[in-house]
Each structure stands twice: as C-alpha cells, then as structure tokens.
Amino acid sequence: MSVEKSVLERYSKGAESVQSSLCCPVDYDSELMSILPQEVVDKDYGCGDPSRYVQKGDVVLDLGSGSGKICYIAAQLVGEEGAVIGVDMNDDMLSLARSYQSEMASRIGSDRVSFRKAHIQDLKLDLEVVDRYLTDHPVINSVDLSRFDTWKFEQRNKAPLVADSSVDLVVSNCVLNLVEESDKRILLEEIFRVVRPGGRVAISDIVSDAPVPQRLKADPALWSGCISGALQEESFVNAFTEVGFQGVSLAKWDAKPWQTVEGLEFRSVTVTAYKGKGTECIDRGHAVIYRGPFSQVNDDDGHYYPRGQRIAVCERTFEALLDRYPENFIGIRPHGEVEPKMWCASAGTRRPASETRGGEHRSRESSGGCC
Ligand SMILES: C[S@@+](CC[C@H](N)C(=O)[O-])C[C@H]1O[C@@H](n2cnc3c(N)ncnc32)[C@H](O)[C@@H]1O
Structure with missing residues (x-):
C-alpha cells in the first residue's frame, strides 16, 4: 500500500472515531x-x-490541520486583524474541522x-479545484493525462x-513525518516559499534518536502511526537550515520518548526558525559584541563571534542579531555617517573601537525571542 x-x-478513521x-x-x-468543541479536543x-508561537495579527498556516484544534487555538491569538489557514489532504478531516467553523466564529467573534x-x-x-476538474474531465487515457498535467501546471502558476x-x-x-521520504525536501522548500521574509515557523513533530531502518519505514501501520516516517533528530534540524531558514532552534525536546520501537526512541520536538529579510548585505560600520557565556558562537551564514570582541557586521546581520537575540549580543552603531560598502566582512573581522566609539548602543537584557 502506498x-x-x-x-x-x-x-x-481518526475523523470518524x-x-x-x-x-x-x-x-x-x-x-x-x-x-473548543469536545470532538475537536478528543480527535x-x-x-x-506550536500555537504558543502565534502572535497577534499573524497570518498563520497550519499544515495538516486535522480536526482544526491548532487553527481554532491560533484564531483566538491572532485577533481580528489576523487569519488562520488550515491545510489537509483528507476530506473527512476537512469536513470535521469545517463542521465547527461557524460555531467557532461566533465564539471567537469573527470567521x-x-x-x-x-x-x-x-x-x-x-x-x-482538482476534484472539480476531474469530475468534468475524467482521465481515461494518456492524452487526458497529459492535458491534466498541463492544466495542473497552469493552475499552480495562475491561482496558487x-x-x-x-x-x-x-x-x-x-504531520511532516507522514510525508513520503522523497517529498520531504520539497515540503521544506514549500514552507520556505510561503513564509514572508522575516516570518517564522514553529513545527512540532516526532523525531527518532537514530536513523530509522528501511524495514520499519516499509511498514504502513508504523508510518501512518507517526513513527517510521520520523526524521532522525539531527536531520530534522538540518532540513530547515538546508532550505535557507535561520535561527533554527530545538525549542522543545521531550525527555520522555513517546514510543520506543526496536530500541529506537521516538519523541516529540518543536523546531522554531525564521526566514531572513533578504535585504542586501551593506556595510555601514556596525559592530556587535557577543556577551557569552560560550567562548564563541557561529551563525548559519558562516560568521563567528568570539565572546567580548567587537566584530564587524553588515547592517542586515546587525538588525537580525539584535532583533532576535538582544540578550546575547550588544550592538554598536557607527559614530556618524559611514560611506556604505557592498561588502560583507569576512568571518571574525574585528571592528576597531575607533570606528564605533561614541556610536549608539543597542543592548537589552530581556529576550525578544525569535518566535
Ligand atoms: C497526526 S494528524 C495531526 C492532526 C493535527 N495537526 C492535530 O494536531 O491533531 C495528521 C494530519 O495530517 C494530514 N496529512 C498527512 N499527510 C498530509 C499531506 N501530505 N498533506 C496534507 N495533509 C496531510 C492527515 O490527513 C491528518 O489530518
């Protein structure tokens, strides 16, 4: 079975009972x-x-929304200005989630x-839309199939x-664990595509503590039971950095495994990350000092920050570090106007104190946090 x-x-079956x-x-x-309706809570x-990372005004996309529980929780957090979209491939789950939509809209205050x-x-x-197309244009031979493929291509481009x-x-x-192995990279790329620059992800999923053997992956009951499709914990984290997310963090890692199968531990984790703003790298004379406690930290762009050193960074990196990690970095703006340069300092370049002395400091001890 596929x-x-x-x-x-x-x-x-899960939607039914x-x-x-x-x-x-x-x-x-x-x-x-x-x-929330009891049925949504029970199923x-x-x-x-992941709903704890939702902020007021967010447009939230919930992948594999099932009975709609996370969507209905998120809807309360985004407020009037926000919106929540749940996506699922299963008609029964969609019917279940939609059956409470108007009741929830009146409880929350809007749809x-x-x-x-x-x-x-x-x-x-x-x-x-695909279902409607297929009702009108059933695919019964290779000519129909190629017409259907062309139609899908156009649909994706014209009306994503x-x-x-x-x-x-x-x-x-x-949900990510349930997606076919060959589609997991495409899935991560899709997530990256839809997030706006500066937007975030918060993904809870099951991971394994060691790679899952092929024999377990081939078992449909273990796969659909959120076990054997799980990525190994390190691969799960790397999957986000590989498609371009930044600040990838294991925000939650359950100490107690959810299941142990043939000695492998399967546990729940939550990964958070953000998409960089994608602005150009322009050096305007900014510096950051990593506060510690470690002797040095490295970021995913290849920069490193030895503790206590005034390190040269472009304006984009300066804003990203200080917006996301104000408790870890002290930011120092240049003193006066500095001629902008299209240049990214090579990793570990120091900024002489003489260039930033008297510049405005950005320093905060409480966490603004990524997500
Ligand atoms: C384990 S349930 C989780 C449901 C929900 N997120 C929750 O917290 O209760 C997985 C859900 O993801 C959906 N799903 C699995 N693979 C999917 C895919 N490739 N595309 C869309 N939905 C998928 C299933 O239909 C099911 O509703």
Whole structure:
C-alpha cells in the first residue's frame, strides 16, 4: 500500500472515531482549549503545541490541520486583524474541522479560519479545484493525462492556493513525518516559499534518536502511526537550515520518548526558525559584541563571534542579531555617517573601537525571542 493511501485511511478513521494509538499527551493552554468543541479536543492527533508561537495579527498556516484544534487555538491569538489557514489532504478531516467553523466564529467573534484541501508538499495546488476538474474531465487515457498535467501546471502558476511570501507563521503539529521520504525536501522548500521574509515557523513533530531502518519505514501501520516516517533528530534540524531558514532552534525536546520501537526512541520536538529579510548585505560600520557565556558562537551564514570582541557586521546581520537575540549580543552603531560598502566582512573581522566609539548602543537584557 502506498504511504499516502495508508495515511488517508488512518486519518479517515481518526475523523470518524477517536484513535487512542495516535494520541500523544500534550499540555495545551487550558483557557484557549476551553472554548473548543469536545470532538475537536478528543480527535487530537498532535504531539506538541506550536500555537504558543502565534502572535497577534499573524497570518498563520497550519499544515495538516486535522480536526482544526491548532487553527481554532491560533484564531483566538491572532485577533481580528489576523487569519488562520488550515491545510489537509483528507476530506473527512476537512469536513470535521469545517463542521465547527461557524460555531467557532461566533465564539471567537469573527470567521478568521479557513480550511483548504492540498498536499502540504504542494501548496500551490488546490485539490478541491482538482476534484472539480476531474469530475468534468475524467482521465481515461494518456492524452487526458497529459492535458491534466498541463492544466495542473497552469493552475499552480495562475491561482496558487498559498502564494509566495504570504504567511507570517507556518505551524504544524505531528504531520511532516507522514510525508513520503522523497517529498520531504520539497515540503521544506514549500514552507520556505510561503513564509514572508522575516516570518517564522514553529513545527512540532516526532523525531527518532537514530536513523530509522528501511524495514520499519516499509511498514504502513508504523508510518501512518507517526513513527517510521520520523526524521532522525539531527536531520530534522538540518532540513530547515538546508532550505535557507535561520535561527533554527530545538525549542522543545521531550525527555520522555513517546514510543520506543526496536530500541529506537521516538519523541516529540518543536523546531522554531525564521526566514531572513533578504535585504542586501551593506556595510555601514556596525559592530556587535557577543556577551557569552560560550567562548564563541557561529551563525548559519558562516560568521563567528568570539565572546567580548567587537566584530564587524553588515547592517542586515546587525538588525537580525539584535532583533532576535538582544540578550546575547550588544550592538554598536557607527559614530556618524559611514560611506556604505557592498561588502560583507569576512568571518571574525574585528571592528576597531575607533570606528564605533561614541556610536549608539543597542543592548537589552530581556529576550525578544525569535518566535
Ligand atoms: C497526526 S494528524 C495531526 C492532526 C493535527 N495537526 C492535530 O494536531 O491533531 C495528521 C494530519 O495530517 C494530514 N496529512 C498527512 N499527510 C498530509 C499531506 N501530505 N498533506 C496534507 N495533509 C496531510 C492527515 O490527513 C491528518 O489530518
């Protein structure tokens, strides 16, 4: 049986009745949960709580939204100005989530949640539009198939379900592991595509402590049960840096494994990261000092910051470090006007004190945090 078929069947059953083998205990915010319909609460197949990274005004995209629990929690946090989009490929899960939409809209105060049908690894293609197309144009021979392929290509370009750079925060709760191995990289690239520059991701998922053997991966019940499709914990983190996310952090790592299978531990983690603003690297004479406690830290752009040294950085890096990690870095702006240079200091270049002496400092001890 294909991975997708086993996942579809498993979660159609999960929409119909509670599947206790898919439930992983999670400590959600009880106040936000208190207004959710009992069925949505009961059919919880998540393993973490990415909703705690939602901010007021965010446009949130929830990948693999299931019964809609994270969407309805997020809807309370984004407020009137924000919006929440849940994406799932399973019609039964979508019907379940949508069946509470108007009730939740009146409880929350407005209808700020929508549910869409798509593969999360192909967020441009609206599968409800595909279903309608196939009703009108059944594919029964190779000519139909090639016409369908052309139509899909045009649809993705003309009417993408989720547009480029349109989302402030992508969340997901226990879904990435379910996507076919060959599609996992494409999935990460899709997530990167839809997040706006400066936007964030908060992804809860199951990871393994060692690579999962092929034999376990081939077991459809283990795969659809959120076990054997799990990435090894290091590969999970690297998957985000490889597509261009910055500040990738293991925000949560459950000490207690959710399951142990043939000696391998499978546990829930939450990774947070952000997408850089993509502005040009222009040197305007800024410096940062890494406060410690480690002797040195390195970033994913290849820069390193020895503790206590005044290190030259471009304006983009200066803003990113001070916006995200004010408790770790002291920022020093140049004293007076400095001729801008299209130049990124090579890693570890010191900024002489004479160039920044008297410049405005940016220094804060409390955390602004990434997500
Ligand atoms: C483990 S459940 C998690 C549901 C929900 N996030 C929660 O916290 O309860 C996985 C959900 O992801 C959906 N799903 C799995 N693979 C998917 C894919 N490739 N594209 C879209 N949805 C997918 C399933 O239909 C199911 O609703």
